[in-house]
Amino acid sequence: MPSKKSARLAALTVAAVCSAASTVALSAPAHAETVAIHDIQGTTRLSPYAGQAVTGVAGIVTGVRTYGSSRGFWIQDPNPDADPATSEGVFVFTSSTPKVAVGDSVTVTGTVSEFVPGGASTGNQTVTEITKPTVTVVSSGNAVPAATVVNAKSVPAAYTPAGDTAASNSVNGLTLRPGKYALDYYESLEGMNVQVADARVVTATDPYTELWVTVKPRENTSSRGGALYGSYTSQNTGRLQIQSLGATADFPVANVGDSLTGVTAGPLDYNQFGGYTLVANRLGTLKSGGLERETTQKQKKGELAVATYNVENLDPSDATFEEHASAIVNNLKSPDIVSLEEIQDNNGATNDGTVAADVTVGKLIDAIVAAGGPKYDWRSIDPTNNTDGGEPGGNIRQVFLFNPERVSFTDRAGGDASTAVGVTKVRGKAQLTASPGRIDPADAAWASSRKPLVGEFVFRGRTVFVIANHFNSKGGDQGLTAQYQPVVRSSETQRHQQATLVNAFVKGILDTQKNADVIALGDINDFEFSGTAQLLEGDGELWSAIKSLPKSERYTYDYQGNQQVLDQILVSPSIRRGCDFEYDSVHINSEFHDQISDHDPQVLRFEP
Structure with a gap:
């Protein structure tokens, strides 16, 4: 993808x-x-x-x-x-x-x-x-050929044939079998007048004036009306992108779970961002599904609440600070520790060598206080200028927020952009050589990508190691409707290298202290069933806690009609075995047209 x-x-x-x-x-x-x-x-x-x-x-x-x-x-x-x-x-x-x-x-x-x-x-x-x-x-004035009805019965359950191995796995030369494969069916209608009716929205209207519907209302349905992406081999064949030939102002502003009632009709196109697309000259009527943003539970006195939240290139010029603060205070219930991803430097995308982010973080902390939340403290490490990927000049990085009234941070000098943090044993316990620190920042696995931020926290006398991650994006991967089947996911190579390094670091902590509480979390940019997740989990050093949820609730992101997991919180055996943890994917962004981030935050509550 x-x-x-x-x-x-x-x-x-x-x-x-x-x-x-x-x-x-x-x-x-x-x-x-x-x-x-x-x-x-x-x-x-x-x-x-x-x-x-x-x-x-x-x-x-x-x-x-x-x-x-x-x-x-x-x-x-x-x-x-x-x-x-x-x-x-x-x-x-x-x-x-x-x-x-x-x-x-x-x-x-x-x-x-x-x-x-x-x-x-x-x-x-x-x-x-x-x-x-x-x-x-x-x-002129002739009747337009009747639109071909695209619905649950007409679209095959099988997604695509395998490509011709003699042609680099391309399907281009294969004879179309529209009665057997969904992609062949759509291709057999390319350029034709088609229609869908009473179609449920599975990706909200985006800034590019498009949305996604499904013509298969029972296909891998999530608990809130979307379509789940559950594996590489089980595609949602009923997904279809909707654009319009009409005025932008007339395009429906829809959330997941809404419906386009009546008929939506127009030519079937194929474009760069999503593949097969119904370009409508007739749009159905929007019917609200009444979707509301979720709120998690407040942690109990003896519970530590740890969250991850990608705030999407937040810099001081953005207008979303109050909304992010409200989300953290009201929807996430002020977690004790929050790993923030995509915090930009103090002047955002201005590419002038600025790397400090104290203004960005300070503005968010002040907004949280104004929203009725705690006065968070914070820790981070400024990256070397323009080395960590993301928007040029933005210098995105991970930041720890923590509530000093509930949890303390163990400061240990020596961590900087280029120094690798290590693990030592002190009085029988694992200890970081620097806190905060970065994992192997000079390794090629982190080229043009964010380096993991590691810190030691203490809650009610118990040390908890937290590793904040933001793995490299899926940029460069072939789309699900590509001519090459199976598609090539070239970006996985670097994420696999990154996952291997993070797992090795966690293993070093657990080899030093078997019962250590370790949490690796963040925007992993990969699915809970992916090879990346498997490498992170290793031989049981970590476990992705989102798998504790029912499958219908496992998603943090919505892309091209597929609700999927990109953000994860992985825990060490001491946390998983306790069976007293609670996990929540708090759906406040990904399903909504007016999202302030494209990611849903994740919260873990447990008793160390």
């Missing part, structure tokens, strides 16, 4: 998916000829006419895109063939505002192209298009 927000920052509009792309050049028939749309589309993902000029391609205009860098229109043949594998629709790329209207009967002469949204390096599938077109309007 590709990187969440990092890939989207380059997009100026949802329509700008053609700004960075490539075409696939294929051998084709030697001469131009008059062909039907289904002949151009063919029975595979690649047109047999790719690269060739075609003339007199007839169809009815079903949708017109007048904005962005992918301007053009869709046409559909009202006289389909009998082959379910061949699409009857195609996109005509004009580059400038088209001079046609929905309902126009047209003929198109141009060149068939296989366009790769985002460029070939993304691994995305291609969109069959007619480019450099000459368009003749034959008549």
Whole structure:
């Protein structure tokens, strides 16, 4: 699954998916000829006419895109063939505002192209298009071909065939089997007029004016109306992205669990950020599902509450301090220790060498006090300038907040951006050589990525070791609808290295003190079932406590219609064996259109 927000920052509009792309050049028939749309589309993902000029391609205009860098229109043949594998629709790329209207009967002469949204390096599938077109309007006001109904019965349960091993696992050359595989089914409708009805929203409306619905209301449903991503081999085939050909102001502002009642219809497109997309010229009516933000329980006197919260590039110029403070105080009930991820330096993205974050953290602490919370103290280590990834100039890092009225921090000098923290034994107990400290900051595993922050805390006389993490993102991974199946998750390599180092450090603590209380938490950027999580857990040194929740509640993030786990709190055997811990994924952000972060915070309560 590709990187969440990092890939989207380059997009100026949802329509700008053609700004960075490539075409696939294929051998084709030697001469131009008059062909039907289904002949151009063919029975595979690649047109047999790719690269060739075609003339007199007839169809009815079903949708017109007048904005962005992918301007053009869709046409559909009202006289389909009998082959379910061949699409009857195609996109005509004009580059400038088209001079046609929905309902126009047209003929198109141009060149068939296989366009790769985002460029070939993304691994995305291609969109069959007619480019450099000459368009003749034959008549206007014609009936648009009836929309193909996409629903739970029409979409197969199997997601995709395996790619051709002789073609680097690409599915491009495989004959489409739309009755067996979901991706083949969607591809067989590429460019056609399709519709969904009474579809539940499974990813909220985002800043790019898009949302996701499911046409399979019973498929891996979460406790609050989303669709869970539970494994690499069990995909949610009913997910479909919704965009609109209408005005941005008219697009529904939806949360997870809401519904688009009635019919949503329009051409089926494929784009860089999500794959198959219904680009609606008719939108259903938004019906609220009444979703509300969650609140966790307050910790008891003898319980230590530890939380992790990615505050999404927080810097002093942001307007979200009061909202983050309210979330920490009211929704998280003022945890004793909070690991914050993505705290930026004092001037945010200004790239002038500033690395200190005391202004950022101080502003948040003051906002927490104003919201009725405790006067938190804090610890962190400033990174070396522009070495830890994230937004250039921002110098994101992890920060510990702690309530000094409930817990104390053991300060031990020596920790800095480049010095590796170690573990020693003092009077039979494990002790950090520096607190706070960083784990192996010079190791290549942390190149352009955040280094783990380690600290010693004391609660009611018991030492608790806390490791705050923010592993490298999923940037560069192929999307779930990529032409390569199974998809390549290249970003895992670095996370596996990072997880191995963190596990080794935890093992060093436990080898020194078998019953030590150790917590490794943060934005792991990977799933609870992933290889990253398995390496972190090791041979039982750690255990991801989110697995104590029912499966329907295991998610911290919502991406492209999949609710998934990215944020985790892992605990050592002494905490897990006690069986007196409580875990809560507090859903206050990921399901909502007005989120202040794209992550849901996590809280662990236990008695050390």
